[in-house]
Amino acid sequence: MTTQLTLSPRERLQQYGLLMRVDKPIGTLLLLWPTWWALCIAAEGLPDPLVLFVFTAGVFLMRSAGCVINDYADRDIDAHVQRTQQRPLAQKRVSEKEALLLFAGLALVAFLLVLLMNWLTIALSFVGALLATVYPFMKRYTHLPQIVLGTAFAWSIPMAFAAQTGSVPLQAWLLFIATILWTTAYDTMYAMVDKKDDLKIGVKSTAILFAKKDKLIIGLLQLSTLALLLLIGVYLSLSNLYYGSLFLGAGLFVYQQYLIKNRVEQQCFKAFLNNNWFGVVIFCGLLLHYLSH
Secondary structure (H helix, E strand, C coil), rough: CCCCHHHHHHHHHHHHHHHHCCCCCHHHHHHHHHHHHHHHHHHCCCCHHHHHHHHHHHHHHHHHHHHHHHHHHHCHHHHCCCCCCCCCCCCCCCCCHHHHHHHHHHHHHHHHHHHCCCCCHHHHHHHHHHHHHHHHHHHHHHCHHHHHHHHHHHHHHHHHHHHHHHCCCCHHHHHHHHHHHHHHHHHHHHHCCCCHHHHCCCCCCCHHHHHHHHHHHHHHHHHHHHHHHHHHHCCCCCCCCHHHHHHHHHHHHHHHHCCCCCCCCCHHHHHHHHHHHHHHHHHHHHHHHHHHH
């Protein structure tokens, strides 16, 4: 096992990058898409360039910070899970102090960016920071950490509306709830990959809580997500371009159900990754609607 004392400065920076998951952008993308959905709706098209920059950079910074604090929280667990046993903290290639300093630095830069926004966005950012910090510890106390993650991911939505419009209207909260449901669905697929290891070490998740009804409940969460996105379309009088994206999104959800039908770990992970395309098609439907009107 490599220790942090043997690492050169370049190797240490590489470990920081692994700790931040810069080599695995899926988490950033899954956080970015609902943020861009919100900005697109709030601006009725292309958002203010500064707002777009702050939120895009903020997504990267806060997702990275979330990964760091997650690995700090799981530093004694990850070594016992096959998928995570090579992480820098689990292998002691990064110290606990370094991880906490990296987390603080990333969160600080994100907060400095938020200071460029209005007072409402700044006030909402404190809730977002709290959610990002407490989420990694939830798997020790509740079988619903996926809902906490969903809330943390979705909190960028009221912040985006606040930054772009100075208010948080009804459609923002509908999108907020839809994103929580969607995140809970795909993160349950992710938890299905680790279910065997989690049961051995006592880590809680919705995959364990839902047990044999996991596929059914994921399906209900997906249907609820689509229903809320449909409701948003009706409420905002969106065009068929948007409804077409919902149809494609529904097709992706059907495909994901096919992938998880036998609960094969590799296929469950593939279904989780496929949710990036759901984010893409909904964003494209929104953007095409507003650009054509």
